[in-house]
Amino acid sequence: MDLRSEMLGYTVSINYDSRLYHHDILGSQAHARMLCKQGIISDADARLICDGLTVIEREIDDDKFPWDASLEDIHMNIESRLIQNIGSTGGKLHTGRSRNDQISLDLRLYTKDVIGTTLLGIKEVQIALIDLAAANSKVIMPGYTHLQRAQPVLFAHHMLAYFKMFTRDVGRFQDCYVRADVMPLGSGALAGVPYPTDREFLASELGFALISTNSMDAVSDRDFLVEFQSAASICMMHFSRLSEEIVIWCSREFGFIRLDEEYTTGSSIMPQKRNPDFAELARGKTGRVYGNLFSLLTVLKGLPLTYNRDLQEDKEGFFDTVDTLLATLNIYKGMLASLQVIESRMSEFANESYMLATDMADYLVNKEVPFREAHGIMRRLCDYCETQGKELKDLSLSEYHDFSPVFDDDVYNITAWSSVEARNNPGGTAPGQVEQELNEAKRIMEGKVDGS
Ligand code: ARG
DSSP: OOHHHHHHHHHOOHHHHGGGHHHHHHHHHHHHHHHHHTTSSOHHHHHHHHHHHHHHHHHHHTTOOOOOGGGOSHHHHHHHHHHHHHOGGGGGTTTTOOHHHHHHHHHHHHHHHHHHHHHHHHHHHHHHHHHHHHHTTTOEEEEEETTEEEEEEEHHHHHHHHHHHHHHHHHHHHHHHHHHOEEOTTOTTTTOOSSOOOHHHHHHHHTOSEEOSOHHHHHHOOHHHHHHHHHHHHHHHHHHHHHHHHHHHTSTTTOOEEOOGGGOEEOSSOTTOEEOHHHHHHHHHHHHHHHHHHHHHHHHHTOOSSOOGGGGGGHHHHHHHHHHHHHHHHHHHHHHHTOEEOHHHHHHHHTOGGGGHHHHHHHHHHTTOOHHHHHHHHHHHHHHHHHHTOOGGGOOHHHHHTTOTTOOGGGGGOOHHHHHHHOOSTTSOSHHHHHHHHHHHHHHHTTSSOOO
8 A cells, every 4th residue: 555545545435434414414404594694694595504414314225335445534525425416516515514512413423322222222222121021920030149049039120220220321312312412503613603593593403402512522522422332331331240140041051041053153063062152242242332432532631722633533432333333233133032941950950948048037026036046056057957958848846946946837838939929118129029010111111200
């Protein structure tokens, strides 16, 4: 490669910012209408420009647009094509505008649209979680701490925990929308423009809630992209945790779930294997999404006001995050909807009587044994079981009595189900509580309450 083309290659962004074409054209058409309304360009010129832009949009839609890398970016490609198609009138479009406020506008319009798509995607995942919870409302599974079997919980409770996480994600993306919803056009290169523009008109034409009120901030602000990527990172972190559980759960060791074949792949040499690749990849891609957030923060950290070309580096990572997040939402919707719960396996582990040691300690407490003492009794009982190769439920009453005289026949009434039912405080795993949680989740989905 000769030096000239290498240098051009260094500055060019059209290979990735071309995806902004729709929003760029939307902004340009509104700008032309505004220039006309303010008497800055004529009616006829505005019409020619707007129609010319519509033709260009169609050319791009139909893959017929002559992209030219030497024009560097999406703005220059469209503008020069416009001049080529409609003549010198096309050169009037950039009156009272700079690429600096133009790119900010394009990115804000694009981000707002993407947030809309993201929210719909999260909603579909949440509905899949609700359906899974509702369809398995009586399934008991072992709940874990430290990845050690801890206490029985309802599978629905576990699924609804993820529902909660995604509800908070919705709140974060909505919050980011508010920050993106500010119209920067009219800031010019950095100081404003010397034309009698109507920025409120532009905001209302383009569906923005507010106009920016400091031109220097407006052309250099990328906070909304940082916020989007933070929200996306947290959301992917949630998917990554869910992925980890799915990977574990569909192992032979656990055997709690079966993934639909579509969401697994075979091994090239081990015919018995069904690998949970999609869950693994979601977990892996989360790393890249974090990286994109950090690269943008790093690009921004040393920038003096106002626009600096470094800002062009805001896009690739952002677009990659958008694509990764939307694809993950889509994949997960289907993966959850087709996931099979293996109730027998979950309940086998949940009913293992070690899991009920806390309940037995609580049982002793109900018979006036101080909790610390009860805990010690159960600890010793568990150790005894281990040395005897027995489970708690296999012990005779006289064996129980060796540890505490307080034990009675009713100790055998303690089961996984009674354990779950006992946790009947708000937020607990008792069936009644989980049913309320499920109803609340459904109300959030219907938009009747705000869960964020
Ligand atoms: N392609 C540029 C970007 O993405 C557009 C703004 C260019 N402005 C400039 N003064 N060179 O940031």
